[in-house]
Amino acid sequence: MVIAGAGPVGMVAALLLARCGVPTVVLEEQPRRIAVGSRSICVQRDSLDILERAGVGAAVAESGVTWTRGRTYYREHQVAEITFPVLGDSAFPPFVNTPQSVVELLLEDRIAAEPLVEVRRGQRVVGVEQDADGVTVSTSDSEVLGSHLVGADGGHSAVRESLGLPFPGTSYSDKFLIADLRADLGLTVPERRFYFDPPWNPGRQVLLHPQPGGVWRIDWQVPHDFDLDAERAGDGLDRRIRAVVGHGDYEIIWLSVYRFHQRRVPAMRVGRVLLAGDAAHVMSPFGARGLNSGICDADNAAWKIALDRAGRAGPGLLASYDTERGAAAEENLRVTGETMRFLVPGTDADRAHRTDVLTRAVTDEHARDQIDSGRLAEPHHYPDSPLTTPVHPGAVPGAEPAAARRALPGRPAGVGHAAA
Ligand SMILES: Cc1cc2nc3c(=O)[nH]c(=O)nc-3n(C[C@H](O)[C@H](O)[C@H](O)COP(=O)(O)OP(=O)(O)OC[C@H]3O[C@@H](n4cnc5c(N)ncnc54)[C@H](O)[C@@H]3O)c2cc1C
Numbered sequence: 001m002v003i004a005g006a007g008p009v010g011m012v013a014a015l016l017l018a019r020c021g022v023p024t025v026v027l028e029e030q031p032r033r034i035a036v037g038s039r040s041i042c043v044q045r046d047s048l049d050i051l052e053r054a055g056v057g058a059a060v061a062e063s064g065v066t067w068t069r070g071r072t073y074y075r076e077h078q079v080a081e082i083t084f085p086v087l088g089d090s091a092f093p094p095f096v097n098t099p100q101s102v103v104e105l106l107l108e109d110r111i112a113a114e115p116l117v118e119v120r121r122g123q124r125v126v127g128v129e130q131d132a133d134g135v136t137v138s139t140s141d142s143e144v145l146g147s148h149l150v151g152a153d154g155g156h157s158a159v160r161e162s163l164g165l166p167f168p169g170t171s172y173s174d175k176f177l178i179a180d181l182r183a184d185l186g187l188t189v190p191e192r193r194f195y196f197d198p199p200w201n202p203g204r205q206v207l208l209h210p211q212p213g214g215v216w217r218i219d220w221q222v223p224h225d226f227d228l229d230a231e232r233a234g235d236g237l238d239r240r241i242r243a244v245v246g247h248g249d250y251e252i253i254w255l256s257v258y259r260f261h262q263r264r265v266p267a268m269r270v271g272r273v274l275l276a277g278d279a280a281h282v283m284s285p286f287g288a289r290g291l292n293s294g295i296c297d298a299d300n301a302a303w304k305i306a307l308d309r310a311g312r313a314g315p316g317l318l319a320s321y322d323t324e325r326g327a328a329a330e331e332n333l334r335v336t337g338e339t340m341r342f343l344v345p346g347t348d349a350d351r352a353h354r355t356d357v358l359t360r361a362v363t364d365e366h367a368r369d370q371i372d373s374g375r376l377a378e379p380h381h382y383p384d385s386p387l388t389t390p391v392h393p394g395a396v397p398g399a400e401p402a403a404a405r406r407a408l409p410g411r412p413a414g415v416g417h418a419a420a
Helices: 008-019 045-053 057-062 100-112 158-162 228-233 236-245 290-309 317-343 348-361 402-406
Strands: 002-004 024-028 042-044 069-074 077-083 095-097 117-121 125-130 135-139 143-146 149-151 169-171 175-183 192-196 205-211 215-222 250-258 261-264 273-275
Touching: 002 008, 002 135, 002 143, 008 024, 008 045, 008 100, 008 117, 008 290, 024 143, 042 045, 042 290, 045 057, 045 290, 057 100, 069 348, 077 348, 095 205, 125 149, 125 158, 149 158, 149 290, 158 273, 175 236, 215 236, 228 236, 236 250, 261 317, 290 317, 317 348
Parallel strands: 002 024, 002 149, 024 117, 069 192, 149 273
Antiparallel strands: 042 095, 069 077, 125 135, 135 143, 169 261, 175 215, 175 250, 192 205, 205 215
16 A cells, blocks of 8 residues: 655644555655744644544643634634533544644654555656556656555645646636744733734734744735845844734744645545545635644544555445545535635625624624634534435434434534634
8 A cells, every 4th residue: 555745634634544554655755854934733633533543632732832722813803712512522622732743743643653554755656547456656766556545745746647647727827925933922822813904914914823832823924025035134024023922032943935725636546545634725814724734634534544555445335435525625625715815816796795794893793703813623424425325314413412412323423613
């Protein structure tokens, strides 16, 4: 069994397959792990549950910052405050902010202790062939045979390309400057803050997220012609940072400029090849659905591949990976797409809607529900999956007590959800 990519999704898939007794070879292009800018920080509870099965959930939770409060501002007004309920039977908090680099290191340590996983670094996947018996994965200098392949080789996936799959969707022209900074912001409890049109970034927005060790993720929407080198060369960057952190000391840990994309493959499975994580779908990070949904892809793929290898899967089991995770990708793209429409409106009508909602929200609490600064993911429900038993005709969701509703076929059992 082969996995392309030792990013977080590939590593989770390898560990979950090992848990099912399946040995994997993981082919990774990079000769060693490199920090590629500020990426994921917000790990959600259902991902922590999956990571725990991979052997690192508790360590990811312990090394992160737990936050339960979010505040939203429009200009100088606070227009919303939300506290996420701590619900359900899970041992984990609703969200934890742990940098992706830390999650990756924890996964890598766990893999080093797992004899069923072999990571081969410096192996760039360049081609894939398959027949009824298995897959042949070509790298720049070798060929690896396996029963199945998980393509977890990121947004520029070579596996996706080898399958001839397009990656349709949208790319936004707006840019985001993302900084990880160590600074004392004087807050007594860690919280997320979202500023729409603050006086110090007029017409645009700024997002703050706490991270462990007194580090803050600050995410500025910047003009499309923003030039980081020019800001660094003058005092623009310092002025920008000081508007958020004040006059105290700060230390820049990482700075990067991103554009965001909303794209997905038309099929997440072709024969014995399953695409997972960013190889299958990319989305704006507002809502923290990228890595979180990639971890769910890995979880969904692993047990199905294990049963297929053992000859215990029915004919439709592998196909259900695409049905289930394709629907999840669709939902995530719809939700993050709506958020981007609110954050970076592309039409006059969307711009007018945003201004209207934010202006009304200063005095009208009903308007506050329409502010969309990112909706955090809940586990995807699979009511329409071919694996889901039809609901008994008497089991009308609206007529049932809440506890029974949560246990409906296709829903995760016993997990309470937080709404953002
Ligand atoms: C600014 C920002 C903030 C984000 N915040 C969040 C957040 O809070 N929560 C969240 O859930 N998500 C977030 N995301 C998204 C998250 O970072 C990605 O979804 C996640 O990295 C996807 O993991 P992956 O393993 O699928 O891909 P990657 O992390 O891209 O890993 C792919 C791996 O494959 C390797 N590779 C590539 N090509 C080949 C090849 N041809 N052969 C072999 N190996 C190859 C790469 O070297 C890499 O190791 C954020 C993203 C950004 C940019």
